[in-house]
Amino acid sequence: MASEFQTTPHDQIKATYDAVIVGSGGTGLTAAIQAHESGLDVAVFEKNVELGGNTNRASSGMNAAETNVQLHHGVIDNVADFYRETYKDGGKLNDKDMLGYFVYHSAPAISWLADHGIKLDDITVTGGMSKKRTHRPASMAPIGGFLVKSLLNVAAQQNIPVFNETKVDQLLQDATGRVNGIKLSLDGHSQEVKAKAVILATGGFGASKAYMKRYRPDLIDYKTTNQPGATGDGLELAEGVGAELMQMDLIQVHPTVQQDNPHVYLIGEAVRGEGAILVNAQGQRFVNELNTRKIVSNAITALPEQSAYLIFDQGIRDRVKAIEFYDKTGLVEHGDTIEALAQTLKMDPTVLKQTVSDWNQAVQDQNDEQFGRTTGMERDISQPGFFAIHIAPAIHYTMGGLHIDSKTHVLDGNGDVIEGLYAAGEVAGGLHGNNRVGGNSIAETIIFGRQAGLQVALWNSQK
CATH class of the missing domain: 3.50.50.60 (FAD/NAD(P)-binding domain)
Known part of the structure; x- marks a missing residue:
C-alpha cells in the first residue's frame, strides 16, 4: 500500500x-x-x-x-x-x-x-x-x-x-x-x-500501556487493534505546551477482533453490515449484531467464553472483499453446509442450523423478533459455502x-x-x-x- x-x-x-x-x-x-x-x-x-x-x-x-x-x-x-x-x-x-x-x-x-x-x-x-x-x-x-x-x-x-x-x-x-x-x-x-x-x-x-495504566487500568491486559506507533505522542507533545486532555477514560473496545494468533486482526463492521450474524459457542444468537459497538462488545464479554463467532455465506463474502484477506491469513473456517461448519466449530449442528434458519426467516419477513435488528438484513445466509470467524473484543479506539x-x-x-x-x-x-x-x-x-x-x-x- x-x-x-x-x-x-x-x-x-x-x-x-x-x-x-x-x-x-x-x-x-x-x-x-x-x-x-x-x-x-x-x-x-x-x-x-x-x-x-x-x-x-x-x-x-x-x-x-x-x-x-x-x-x-x-x-x-x-x-x-x-x-x-x-x-x-x-x-x-x-x-x-x-x-x-x-x-x-x-x-x-x-x-x-x-x-x-x-x-x-x-x-x-x-x-x-x-x-x-x-x-x-x-x-x-x-x-x-x-x-x-x-x-x-x-x-x-x-x-x-x-x-x-x-x-x-x-x-x-x-x-x-x-x-x-x-x-x-x-x-x-x-x-x-x-x-x-x-x-x-x-x-x-x-497501543500505549502507559496511558491505559493511567486512565483505564481495567483494560491493561486487553489486546489492541492499533498499529504499534499509536502511543499518544501528540498528547504528550501538546501537554508540554499546556494543552488540556479530555474524556481520556472513554476508550472503545471493538466487538469483532480475531486474536487467536500473535497478530490481531480487526474484522470490519461491514461483515455484519452485509448480513453476518453472531453466535455463541452453542451456535445461538445473543445480541442485535448492529447495535453500538459498546453494547455488542459487552454482550460478548458477558458470555462464558468471552468470545463468539461471525457466521456468513458466500453471498455476504462477495460483498466484503476484506474477507479474501482474512481467509488467506487463515482466520476463516469453512463448511459446505451449515451442519459441516457447525461440526468444524464443535457445535451441535441442529442448533446452528435452526439459528440460521430463524435468521433467514427474519430476513424474509424483515422482522427480527428475537433481537430487533433492523439493518444489514438485505441478504440471508443460504448461499454455499458457509463460513465462520472466531472473534472477541479488543481495544480499538480512544x-x-x-x-x-x-x-x-x-x-x-x-x-x-x-x-x-x-x-x-x-x-x-x-x-x-x-x-x-x-x-x-x-x-x-x-x-x-x-x-x-x-x-x-x-x-x-x-x-
Whole structure:
C-alpha cells in the first residue's frame, strides 16, 4: 500500500515551513493537501517507517449523509438524522459544535475526495446507523489502505514532502507562548524546524500501556487493534505546551477482533453490515449484531467464553472483499453446509442450523423478533459455502484526547486557544462521546483534516 510511495530524503528538510503536519495517516495527509492547495508551503513528518498510521487498518468505510452516492443507491438521508443518531450513540457526551460541523461537512468531504480522483461509490451500513451512510470504493476494498495510497498519490502529484523516521520530540514556542515549530529526532541527532503553525495528526493512544495504566487500568491486559506507533505522542507533545486532555477514560473496545494468533486482526463492521450474524459457542444468537459497538462488545464479554463467532455465506463474502484477506491469513473456517461448519466449530449442528434458519426467516419477513435488528438484513445466509470467524473484543479506539474546538484549535486548561497549534483526528477528543460509530473515524480524518488545513491557511493569511 503506502510502501510504494517514495518518502522525501531527510537532507531535504527545510529550516522553515508555513505549516508542519505531524503524522501521515488520513488526517495528516488530508490536512497537508488542503493547506498546500490553499497556498501554504507544508511538510509531513512521520515517526514510523511505514506511512499511513492506523488509517491503514480501517476496513469498513466513511460515513456521510445527503450525498449523491446515496441517491444513486436509492438512499434518501438527512444530516439531522446523522447528528441525532451519532449523538445518541455517543451517550450524548459528544461536543455539539464539533458534531454539528462534522455531519454538515460530511457530504462535501466525499465530494472533495472525488475531486481528487478518490471515489467512494459503494455504500453499506454500520452499527448504530439507521441508513446506509458508510461510503467505500466500488471495488469494496478496505477503505484504509485505499485512502492512504490515494492520498499519497495526490501528495506526490503536488510535490508535498513526506518524511518518515522523523520523530517529533518537542513543540517549539516563541516568547509569547505561540507554537512556532518542532524539534525532530532523526539519523541520530536533533534538528529544529520552524513553522507558522503545527498540526498534530498523530492518532490515538490505543497501543500505549502507559496511558491505559493511567486512565483505564481495567483494560491493561486487553489486546489492541492499533498499529504499534499509536502511543499518544501528540498528547504528550501538546501537554508540554499546556494543552488540556479530555474524556481520556472513554476508550472503545471493538466487538469483532480475531486474536487467536500473535497478530490481531480487526474484522470490519461491514461483515455484519452485509448480513453476518453472531453466535455463541452453542451456535445461538445473543445480541442485535448492529447495535453500538459498546453494547455488542459487552454482550460478548458477558458470555462464558468471552468470545463468539461471525457466521456468513458466500453471498455476504462477495460483498466484503476484506474477507479474501482474512481467509488467506487463515482466520476463516469453512463448511459446505451449515451442519459441516457447525461440526468444524464443535457445535451441535441442529442448533446452528435452526439459528440460521430463524435468521433467514427474519430476513424474509424483515422482522427480527428475537433481537430487533433492523439493518444489514438485505441478504440471508443460504448461499454455499458457509463460513465462520472466531472473534472477541479488543481495544480499538480512544475517544478522548486533546481538547480542541470545531476549528481544530488546541485549547489549554482555561479554554483558551494555544496560538499556532492545531489538532485533528484521533489525537483530538470530543467528537464521538463515549462510543464511536463505525465509519465515523475515517469521516473525521477527512472532515477535520480539511478543516485544520483550511484554518491554518486562514490564520497564515491574517499574519
